[in-house]
Amino acid sequence: MAPLPGSGLAKGLAVTLRTMTKKTVTEQYPDAQPELPPRTRGVIGLFEENCTVCMLCARECPDWCIYIDSHKETVPAATPGGRDRSRNVLDRFAIDFSLCMYCGICIEVCPFDALFWSPEFEYSETDIRDLTHERDKLREWMWTVPAPPALDPGAEEPKELTAARKTADKLAAQQETPQPPEASREAARAGEPHADEQARAAEQPTRPMGDSKQQTDQPRPDQPEQEGRE
Numbered sequence: 001m002a003p004l005p006g007s008g009l010a011k012g013l014a015v016t017l018r019t020m021t022k023k024t025v026t027e028q029y030p031d032a033q034p035e036l037p038p039r040t041r042g043v044i045g046l047f048e049e050n051c052t053v054c055m056l057c058a059r060e061c062p063d064w065c066i067y068i069d070s071h072k073e074t075v076p077a078a079t080p081g082g083r084d085r086s087r088n089v090l091d092r093f094a095i096d097f098s099l100c101m102y103c104g105i106c107i108e109v110c111p112f113d114a115l116f117w118s119p120e121f122e123y124s125e126t127d128i129r130d131l132t133h134e135r136d137k138l139r140e141w142m143w144t145v146p147a148p149p150a151l152d153p154g155a156e157e158p159k160e161l162t163a164a165r166k167t168a169d170k171l172a173a174q175q176e177t178p179q180p181p182e183a184s185r186e187a188a189r190a191g192e193p194h195a196d197e198q199a200r201a202a203e204q205p206t207r208p209m210g211d212s213k214q215q216t217d218q219p220r221p222d223q224p225e226q227e228g229r230e
Helices: 007-020 056-060 105-109 135-142 159-176 181-189 195-203 212-217
Strands: 043-046 066-075 085-096 115-118
Touching: 043 135, 056 066, 056 105, 085 135, 105 115, 115 135
Parallel strands: none
Antiparallel strands: 043 115, 066 085
């Protein structure tokens, strides 16, 4: 059966009438800030303390919008006779958001967790040249990065947390367990000569040098001389 003429228009008007009777859900931005999902890709925050200037993020960026400058410094040896070390010091870390395609490759390839997604999105500028933000601005955005989501109830605990917890429990148990008095006395005596050995050493008479052979040849007073000595 062919549809009646104007039935589509009637259905559309019915939807409009039903919507007009409902409460509006329009968010009055910028007076009301929107509720963004936790994995929103707004801007990239920099945690400068973790950056080792490995240049991996700049090399992997498909748009080449990351600019990094650094220099080397010599670190003196920590121990006498040791060898001096050299380390990279970050001078500049900038991202040109007019070129960034928000792919997140730089964050994924960073081996030291120095880059994070921030939900901030209000960074528009009237001049496109002002969209290149330096490390000071990237560091400010770092403090807006939300905390990571909690693990699933059935997920395994990370190995690093398990090892750290075991070490802390072991140290706490050692501090709470009192040391027995015998062990403390033995620890106090360690490195000192035994009292009995000192007493025996004091009781032994000292013999003059060179008389050991003569004294061994003389018979003891409690034993008679052997007859037929050859």
